[in-house]
Amino acid sequence: MEMNRRQILALAAAAAAAPVLAACGDSRTQKQAAAPVKSGAQVIDPNRPGSDAWPFEEAEQLNNSLTWPRTSVPDPATKIVITVALTTDAVTEVRNAQFDFFFKQRHPNIEIKRESAPFDQFLTKYMTQAAGGTLPDVLYNHYSWTQNLVANKVLHPLDDYIGRTPGFDMDDIPQSGLGYFKRDGSLYGLPTDMAPKLLFYNKDLFDQAGIAYPDETWTFDRLFETMRKMTSGSGVEKVYGFSPMPKPSPDLTAVFLLPYGGRFLDQAEAKVMIDDPAARDVMARWLDLLIKDKAVPSLAELQLLEKVDPFKSGHAAMMINGAWLMLELSKQKAFKWGATHVPKGPEGRFTPAVGSALVMAESSRNKDAAWIYMYEWLSASGYKFRRIAAPARQSAWEDNAKALGIPAQEVKLVKDVLADYASDDGVLRLPASKKVENTAAPVWERAMLGKIGVDDALREIAGKVTPVLAENKVA
Incomplete structure (x- = not known):
């Protein structure tokens, strides 16, 4: 891979400015679920990888029960090594080791060198490597990173490999969530997970208030009205209508x-529109709900809660978050919860379909072997083996949800939303996205503190963000 000076500087600058890129507005990293760790440290035996969380015998049984797909791309005739870089933790690293162990049984000439880094360090580490001209063969990729990497010619398009693999079944992956990984008609990433955002609610708080649970008939006007009704108390005992x-x-x-x-x-x-009337009126209503109705947590109240999530701790009646939250909520016993469609507005109902992906480095010298690995990882069997909580392949949802304890009705909800109205429209993905967010955030915080009115805040955001958008005009 040859990179010109502009590309190297762009990647180096992006690496320096990228400590955390939030997924869909929150800082979680989308990954496979793991059973709770029962005891002891994770020790990975390369000849029999396993742990209390992921016993080797269970993994072997599951692996043998699955039908692993084949691709027309041939295995290497001699032994080669590919490097795979993923975000992980001690628990999921064991599952990754198990996947690689069984993969090598099926492909004895492909050796796997596995690397990992925490989510908040991953982009910095590997963009710095890219600026130096080297990358692993296969990498994890957050949806918000892809366009920057593609613009700098770091990633290899996958269309030819998909075309040579008829069994890949692209129809099993919602097309509405692929736009983040496309550029100039080519696809550079395939999602490891994909989920829409939903309206979550605390059933206990609704029962105590004697108010019917949210459902698909709800509008945002109904949401706003209910937020006010559900707000009560003060201090650390306060309950917010929404957070x-x-x-x-x-x-x-x-x-x-x-x-x-x-x-x-x-x-x-390429243009800021948050100060246009339609957006301005929405932002003004939310500021009123914060400042006048006190129905959402203020910055000071969040500090009082010591950064504990108000909804997850039972201090908020409702929140809008990704379907990946269902796994965490299913494990907690503090309160009963439910989920439904996001509310409608005058122009309809909208929600993002977002996820992370695997990508192939342009610098890879073993692209065929890298594709064979990606194909099995992203197959229906691969999703089921790794127990992804929000699998991009729709055919894996039921099996995974059952194994993870996610209610069947919530799975149906997610699949219906992905098939109906979830999309990638409106989700920022171009290279300037993080700077746009960082530039606008302090201005909006002043508005939340009541130090500046909504109109002045939005005009200031527009004025400061507009020059930043020049970074999106990349070759």
């Missing part, structure tokens, strides 16, 4: 503005 307060984040448009015909940026991410 968190919307902010100028990558999916602000997709969740909160499109239902009213508004946008943060235009579709080309």
Whole structure:
């Protein structure tokens, strides 16, 4: 891979500015679920990888029960090594080791060198490597990173490999969530997970208030009205109608503005629109809910809670979050919960379909072997083996949900949303996205503190963000 000076500088600068890129407005990293660790440290035996969380015998039994697909791309005739870089933790690393162990049994000439880094360090580490001209063969890729890497010619398009693999079944992956990984008609990433955002609610708080649970008939006007009714108490005992307060984040448009015909940026991410009337009116209503009705946590109240998530701790009646939250909620016993469609607005119902992906480095010298690995990892059997909580392949949802204890009705909800109205429209993905968010955030925080009015805040955001958008005009 040869990179010119501009590309190297762009990658180095992006690496320096990328400590954390939030997934869909929150800092979680989408990954496979793991059973709770029962005891002891994780020790990976290369000849029999396993742990209390992932016993080797269970993994072997599951692996043998699955039908592993084949591709027309041939295995290497001699032994080669591919490097795979993933975000992981001590528990999921064991499952990754098990996948590689059984993969090598099926492909004895492909050796796997596995690397890992925490989510908040991953992009910095590997963009720095890319600036130096080297990368692993296969990498984890968050949806918000892809366009920057493609623009700098770091990734290899996957269309030819998909075309040579008829059994890959692209129809099993919602097309609405692939736009993040496309550029100039080519596809550079295949999702490891994909989920829409949903409206979650605390059933216990609704029962105590004597209010009917949210459902698919709800509008945002109904949401706002109920938020006010559900707000009660004070201090650390306070219950909020909704949390968190919307902010100028990558999916602000997709969740909160499109239902009213508004946008943060235009579709080309070349013009600021948050100060246009449609978006302005939505942001003003949320500020009123914060400052006048106190129905969402203020910055000071979040500090009082010591950064404990108000909804997860039982201090908020409702929140809008990704379907991946279902796994965490299913494990907790503090309160009963439910999920339903996001509310509608005058222009309809909208929610983002987002996820992470695997990508192939342009610099890889073993692209065929890298594809064979990616294909099995991203096959229906691969999703089921790794127990992905929000699998991009729709055929894996039921089996995984059953294994993880996620209610069947919630799985149906997710699949219906992905098939009906979830999309990638309005979710920021171009290279300037993180700077856009960082530039707008402090201005909006001043508005949340009541130090600046909504109109002045949105005009200031527009003025400061507009020059930043020049970074999206890449070759």
